[in-house]
Amino acid sequence: MEENYAIEMKGITKRFGQVVANDGISLAIKRGEILALLGENGSGKTTLMNMLSGIYQPDEGEIYEDGKPVYIRSPREAFSYGIGMIHQHYKLIEVFNATQNIVLGLDDGRLDLAAAAKKVKEICSRYGFEIDLSRKVYEMSVSQKQTIEIVKILYRGADILILDEPTAVLTPQETQKLFTVLRNMKKDGKAIIIITHKLNEVMEVSDRVAVLRKGKYIGAVNTSETNPQMLTEMMVGHSVSLNIDRPVYPSPQRKLVVEGLTCVDEEGITKLDSVSFTANTGEILGVAGISGSGQRELLEAIAGLYPVKSGSIRFVGDDGAEKELVGLTPKKIREAGVGMAFVPEDRLGMGLVGSMGMTGNMMLRSWKNGRGALVRRKEPENLAKNIMEELDVVTPGIDYPVRRLSGGNVQKVLVGREIAGEPAVLMTAYAVRGLDINTSYTIYNLLTEQKMKGVAVIYIGEDLDVLLELADKILVLCGGRVSGIVDARTVTKEEVGLMMTEYRPEEGRL
Amino acid sequence: MTTLIALIVAAVTFGTVLMYGTLGEILTEKSGNLNLGVEGIMYMGGAFGLAGAFYYEKAAGELASGPAAISIAILSAFAAGMAASLIYSFLTITLRANQNVTGLALSIFGTGIGQFVGEFMRVSEGGYVALSNNLKESFSATVFPDFMIKIPFIGRILFSHTIFFYIAIVLAVLMYLFLTRTRYGMYLTAVGESPSTSDAAGINITKYKYLATVIGGGISAIGGMVYIMTTAGCVWNHEGLSGVGWLAVALVIFCMWRPLNAIWGSVLFGAMMIMYLRVSVPFIPTELYKILPYIVTVIVLIFTSMRNSRDKQPPASLGENYFREER
Numbered sequence: 001m002e003e004n005y006a007i008e009m010k011g012i013t014k015r016f017g018q019v020v021a022n023d024g025i026s027l028a029i030k031r032g033e034i035l036a037l038l039g040e041n042g043s044g045k046t047t048l049m050n051m052l053s054g055i056y057q058p059d060e061g062e063i064y065e066d067g068k069p070v071y072i073r074s075p076r077e078a079f080s081y082g083i084g085m086i087h088q089h090y091k092l093i094e095v096f097n098a099t100q101n102i103v104l105g106l107d108d109g110r111l112d113l114a115a116a117a118k119k120v121k122e123i124c125s126r127y128g129f130e131i132d133l134s135r136k137v138y139e140m141s142v143s144q145k146q147t148i149e150i151v152k153i154l155y156r157g158a159d160i161l162i163l164d165e166p167t168a169v170l171t172p173q174e175t176q177k178l179f180t181v182l183r184n185m186k187k188d189g190k191a192i193i194i195i196t197h198k199l200n201e202v203m204e205v206s207d208r209v210a211v212l213r214k215g216k217y218i219g220a221v222n223t224s225e226t227n228p229q230m231l232t233e234m235m236v237g238h239s240v241s242l243n244i245d246r247p248v249y250p251s252p253q254r255k256l257v258v259e260g261l262t263c264v265d266e267e268g269i270t271k272l273d274s275v276s277f278t279a280n281t282g283e284i285l286g287v288a289g290i291s292g293s294g295q296r297e298l299l300e301a302i303a304g305l306y307p308v309k310s311g312s313i314r315f316v317g318d319d320g321a322e323k324e325l326v327g328l329t330p331k332k333i334r335e336a337g338v339g340m341a342f343v344p345e346d347r348l349g350m351g352l353v354g355s356m357g358m359t360g361n362m363m364l365r366s367w368k369n370g371r372g373a374l375v376r377r378k379e380p381e382n383l384a385k386n387i388m389e390e391l392d393v394v395t396p397g398i399d400y401p402v403r404r405l406s407g408g409n410v411q412k413v414l415v416g417r418e419i420a421g422e423p424a425v426l427m428t429a430y431a432v433r434g435l436d437i438n439t440s441y442t443i444y445n446l447l448t449e450q451k452m453k454g455v456a457v458i459y460i461g462e463d464l465d466v467l468l469e470l471a472d473k474i475l476v477l478c479g480g481r482v483s484g485i486v487d488a489r490t491v492t493k494e495e496v497g498l499m500m501t502e503y504r505p506e507e508g509r510l
Numbered sequence: 511m512t513t514l515i516a517l518i519v520a521a522v523t524f525g526t527v528l529m530y531g532t533l534g535e536i537l538t539e540k541s542g543n544l545n546l547g548v549e550g551i552m553y554m555g556g557a558f559g560l561a562g563a564f565y566y567e568k569a570a571g572e573l574a575s576g577p578a579a580i581s582i583a584i585l586s587a588f589a590a591g592m593a594a595s596l597i598y599s600f601l602t603i604t605l606r607a608n609q610n611v612t613g614l615a616l617s618i619f620g621t622g623i624g625q626f627v628g629e630f631m632r633v634s635e636g637g638y639v640a641l642s643n644n645l646k647e648s649f650s651a652t653v654f655p656d657f658m659i660k661i662p663f664i665g666r667i668l669f670s671h672t673i674f675f676y677i678a679i680v681l682a683v684l685m686y687l688f689l690t691r692t693r694y695g696m697y698l699t700a701v702g703e704s705p706s707t708s709d710a711a712g713i714n715i716t717k718y719k720y721l722a723t724v725i726g727g728g729i730s731a732i733g734g735m736v737y738i739m740t741t742a743g744c745v746w747n748h749e750g751l752s753g754v755g756w757l758a759v760a761l762v763i764f765c766m767w768r769p770l771n772a773i774w775g776s777v778l779f780g781a782m783m784i785m786y787l788r789v790s791v792p793f794i795p796t797e798l799y800k801i802l803p804y805i806v807t808v809i810v811l812i813f814t815s816m817r818n819s820r821d822k823q824p825p826a827s828l829g830e831n832y833f834r835e836e837r
Contacts, residue, residue, distance in 0.1 A: 076712030091707035105711030
């Protein structure tokens with residue numbers, strides 16, 4: 001060991017059946033350093049880190065801690081080596097309170113929650129966390145849950161921390177808070193690995209970046225000596241244009257008018273509170289908001305899938321005639337001649353049937369066209385072939401179950417089918433969630449293409465950077481209310497972030 | 511008044527049977543295992559409990575004592591229930607077989623084994639298996655002195671029951687304390703809520719699931735034994751036992767997975783089950799009475815899902831098997 005690395009992984013290989021998730025990866029991190037582990041989805045970042053935290057065992061390779069070889073067989077052993085991981089999907093018990101979650105799994109004699117709470121408070125004040133220890137997890141916000149996760153591993157005395165996409169669900173303000181905490185811990189001499197695919201955050205918080213691609217180690221660079229373009233090339237393997245075109249559509253017209261839309265769920269909780277906006281042709285209307293602010297309900301209400309308590313949703317025809325959509329079922333909406341396409345968040349649940357092939361899924365849109373009891377297979381088959389060719393869907397055949405395709409290919413099938421119906425309104429929810437950079441940009445381009453054809457596009461997104469580049473207007477939801485509709489060309493990320501967390505109706509209405 | 515007291519006493523007798531079945535299943539379900547084999551487990555408990563006591567008396571002859579017979583009956587039933595749940599645990603925890611299918615299979619298997627053992631004893635002993643009257647009485651006698659039972663009204667309601675009822679109450683309280691006050695109870699709850707979280711926290715999932723399921727099965731089986739030794743009068747009677755296990759599964763939902771609720775819940779269900787014997791209304795067939803517990807369970811389900819408090823929901827991972835490397 002020339003340098004004293006906190007952790008050194010050498011030649012790590014992990015296979016899942018036929019799939020090689022990690023192929024001879026070597027990685028090292030020093031104490032007092034923040035290392036960003038960068039790679040696309042499926043590049044093996046999480047798998048690699050799971051081997052450090054004892055969830056998986058490597059098939060080949062060695063792990064050294066402070067120069068000594070270690071064998072981490074279980075999460076418990078990982079803790080004994082001071083390694084703690086914060087998973088992307090929080091591992092918390094919903095019905096327990098913060099303290100109970102923090103002491104979970106520890107074996108130090110009698111259960112003394114009061115003493116534990118005291119120790120937790122010390123940790124919190126040391127690094128600047130704020131949590132209410134007696135609150136149950138199911139009542140907490142995402143950011144509070146994450147705080148508990150971090151405190152949990154600090155409580156166990158971890159000095160090597162792994163964070164798996166910690167900022168994916170945070171607002172910009174929460175992200176800044178998290179970064180402050182991470183820097184505090186770094187000063188405290190802890191080694192921190194942060195898994196991410198957001199380049200701007202890598203540049204902001206890390207000291208060094210290690211890049212994985214398709215299970216292989218590509219290299220590591222010092223953050224100060226690199227730039228986003230270079231990192232993307234390392235990540236993808238070839239150069240990718242990171243700019244999203246945002247052409248201006250010459251003659252936008254009103255297409256969908258929503259006024260005072262209010263929706264209440266089965267338990268009487270108001271999900272949407274007098275939401276009003278207009279979606280125009282040739283425009284991408286971005287919808288921003290903390291997850292669960294009513295985005296899903298908004299799209300489902302427009303699509304006729306969610307009950308509307310009051311308000312109106314009107315579709316403006318090409319001749320200017322307005323049609324009321326509230327109270328119509330999806331079938332009635334289609335019969336009324338309203339071309340609406342919906343790419344739901346839950347692709348394999350609401351969008352596609354996982355066990356059917358592409359042809360079968362195309363048929364879900366057209367089965368009524370058959371004569372009598374028989375369906376016509378020819379047209380959906382052709383459509384499936386078209387989509388496969390035009391969008392580069394990687395599949396062994398059009399009848400191969402879509403469930404077995406990768407996330408990106410599933411999304412291409414779904415978007416392809418929805419666009420094929422030549423809709424007038426195209427609604428997408430988290431269209432690029434879980435997709436790699438290449439596919440994401442394919443989807444962005446597809447949406448922009450649709451926009452330039454005069455389609456009114458509604459895009460619900462979670463990555464604010466993308467929303468700001470892709471959309472023409474941004475509607476910000478906060479707890480089911482519209483806290484503002486702003487021009488995406490002039491607004492800043494911080495402004496949108498603030499609007500996501502605070503409802504201030506007087507601001508920035510367009 | 512006397513009718514009411516008689517009804518309550520009879521309800522407790524039948525409720526005791528249910529309470530064991532329910533408490534065992536609560537423990538099992540707390541670990542995230544939905545063991546639908548309670549019916550079979552209780553059959554096995556009944557048959558083996560009877561067998562234990564019967565062969566003990568046969569071996570000891572005149573020397574046979576009540577307490578020893580009771581302990582042997584409990585242990586035999588407990589062991590039978592553990593063996594049955596061990597099969598279930600091995601299939602679902604180690605081999606990750608579907609819990610519903612395995613539970614249903616265990617139900618059929620257990621009732622079969624119970625029937626077989628019961629009938630085998632009957633045939634091999636010349637047509638009739640029963641304990642001597644002495645021992646029979648020790649199974650149905652109460653532990654409290656006479657004067658306490660003679661206290662007006664509450665005497666019979668509180669003190670006239672068999673020892674099994676009081677053991678069950680102690681068990682319920684202990685289980686409550688275990689689940690809410692101890693580290694291991696907290697970990698067991700965690701395992702049932704989210705195995706992956708508990709695993710990441712370093713808790714041995716397999717150990718907790720096995721122990722909870724096997725011990726839970728043992729407790730459930732005692733219920734079957736209590737039925738045979740008290741209500742059925744120490745004679746193998748499979749008809750009375752049929753459906754009791756399913757009722758226990760329903761009762762777990764009714765109690766919202768809380769041991770203390772099981773105490774009054776099982777007595778209430780017991781009352782509903784025996785109501786047709788005590789309170790007969792002309793023109794209403796007894797079958798209508800017998801569906802009462804299930805109707806009440808459905809109503810409770812509706813209410814709890816309407817209020818939708820996270821604390822009143824089943825363990826989040828109930829019915830799902832855990833595999834660490836699943837992707």
